[in-house]
Amino acid sequence: MEISKLNKLITPSGTMAISNKARELKEQGKPVIGFGAGEPDFPTPQYVVEDVQLAAEDTSNHKYSPVAGLDILKEEIVRTSSLYSGINIGKENIVVSNGGKHAILTTFMSLLNPGDEVLIPSPYWTTYPEAVKISGGSPVIVNTEFDEDFKVNKDQLEAHKTSKTKVLVWVSPSNPTGVVYTKKEAEEIYNWAFENNIWILSDELYEHLVYEGVTSPSPAQYDKELKNTIVINGVAKAYSMTGWRVGWIIANKEVIDMAKKIQSHATSNVSNLSQIAAYSALKNGLDATNMMKESFNRRRINAINQFTQIENVELIKSTGAFYLFPNISYYCTNNVIQGVNNSVDFCNWLLDEYYIAFVPGEVFGMNGFLRCSYALSDADLNEGLSRFAKAIKDIK
Numbered sequence: 001m002e003i004s005k006l007n008k009l010i011t012p013s014g015t016m017a018i019s020n021k022a023r024e025l026k027e028q029g030k031p032v033i034g035f036g037a038g039e040p041d042f043p044t045p046q047y048v049v050e051d052v053q054l055a056a057e058d059t060s061n062h063k064y065s066p067v068a069g070l071d072i073l074k075e076e077i078v079r080t081s082s083l084y085s086g087i088n089i090g091k092e093n094i095v096v097s098n099g100g101k102h103a104i105l106t107t108f109m110s111l112l113n114p115g116d117e118v119l120i121p122s123p124y125w126t127t128y129p130e131a132v133k134i135s136g137g138s139p140v141i142v143n144t145e146f147d148e149d150f151k152v153n154k155d156q157l158e159a160h161k162t163s164k165t166k167v168l169v170w171v172s173p174s175n176p177t178g179v180v181y182t183k184k185e186a187e188e189i190y191n192w193a194f195e196n197n198i199w200i201l202s203d204e205l206y207e208h209l210v211y212e213g214v215t216s217p218s219p220a221q222y223d224k225e226l227k228n229t230i231v232i233n234g235v236a237k238a239y240s241m242t243g244w245r246v247g248w249i250i251a252n253k254e255v256i257d258m259a260k261k262i263q264s265h266a267t268s269n270v271s272n273l274s275q276i277a278a279y280s281a282l283k284n285g286l287d288a289t290n291m292m293k294e295s296f297n298r299r300r301i302n303a304i305n306q307f308t309q310i311e312n313v314e315l316i317k318s319t320g321a322f323y324l325f326p327n328i329s330y331y332c333t334n335n336v337i338q339g340v341n342n343s344v345d346f347c348n349w350l351l352d353e354y355y356i357a358f359v360p361g362e363v364f365g366m367n368g369f370l371r372c373s374y375a376l377s378d379a380d381l382n383e384g385l386s387r388f389a390k391a392i393k394d395i396k
């Protein structure tokens with residue numbers, strides 16, 4: 001009996017592989033320190049939990065609700081999108097999904113026909129190419145340069161454009177690099193996409209996690225009718241709510257109607273209690289986010305200081321999300337470390353010998369790098385990075 005041909009095309013989420021191995025070692029009692037986390041290390045704000053406890057008593061929340069989301073949540077999304085991102089939309093421009101990840105998949109399913117190409121600047125968040133393939137499209141990877149802060153430019157996009165190019169994936173701040181585009185850089189790319197009639201899927205999950213005053217405007221600010229722009233956002237990262245699974249799509253009515261059709265068959269509605277949790281998070285403002293941000297920024301500065309003292313490790317001093325993406329390519333060649341020929345080997349070596357877990361760059365399409373999440377305690381961060389420094393010293 002055969003299963004789908006997709007089986008050969010798609011791979012499981014690579015960020016999970018290293019965390020599984022780290023978990024196994026931990027269970028064996030090893031003192032593992034994880035730099036792999038793709039989620040804040042803070043609890044969800046208490047007021048969210050209390051609002052959900054109350055909502056669980058309300059029997060109307062025990063029933064199906066509208067496919068595109070609860071009205072109270074959509075009203076908050078309209079309000080906060082205007083307040084924080086300068087996007088003016090109505091409730092009819094929103095579909096609430098089971099997390100940003102689900103919102104992205106539904107968006108690709110809504111846009112793509114077989115053979116349609118999607119430009120994905122690399123390094124990229126591991127789900128984008130897989131979600132494109134699941135939706136019948138073809139991912140086109142556009143490599144960017146370490147020396148250019150891994151920012152894609154118009155010429156690189158132009159070189160990969162064909163008559164089948166339909167969508168550009170845009171994410172600022174970026175996972176995995178933490179890089180944030182400037183307004184000028186962003187505008188240049190947006191104009192290129194608008195001129196070429198290419199959709200921009202703008203993933204704004206890390207919108208609030210920016211440091212040193214750097215921010216990127218949303219393409220939706222320049223495309224008021226949402227002719228070319230689809231915004232993906234959610235509560236996972238900004239409010240420490242990864243487990244509640246709430247994200248959303250912002251798009252024009254045609255895309256939203258299509259996304260609703262798909263979602264009506266895939267999931268009906270998102271759990272009412274999770275939607276109320278997201279509503280509570282948005283309604284209560286950014287105080288909790290700003291407290292997390294303060295900790296992230298302190299750790300970011302600390303991690304940058306420590307990495308820059310390590311020999312032959314190069315680093316972009318990223319100002320967004322909670323990731324750094326150090327260049328460890330020196331250690332992946334010429335048998336500098338016996339048996340280490342790429343960043344997967346390097347990460348396995350660090351985990352096996354020093355019990356520190358990073359995600360290898362290959363997971364994000366870029367050998368020679370590792371993703372370092374600084375969503376962990378200050379004490380663990382210091383201990384983990386001093387083990388890293390020791391590992392490098394031990395090589396000689």
Ligand SMILES: Cc1ncc(COP(=O)(O)O)c(C=O)c1O
Binds near residue numbers: 100101125171203205
């Ligand atoms: C860039 C980016 N977009 C979207 C998501 C998905 O977030 P969610 O937990 O809401 O599905 C993630 C999660 O890691 C992410 O890093």
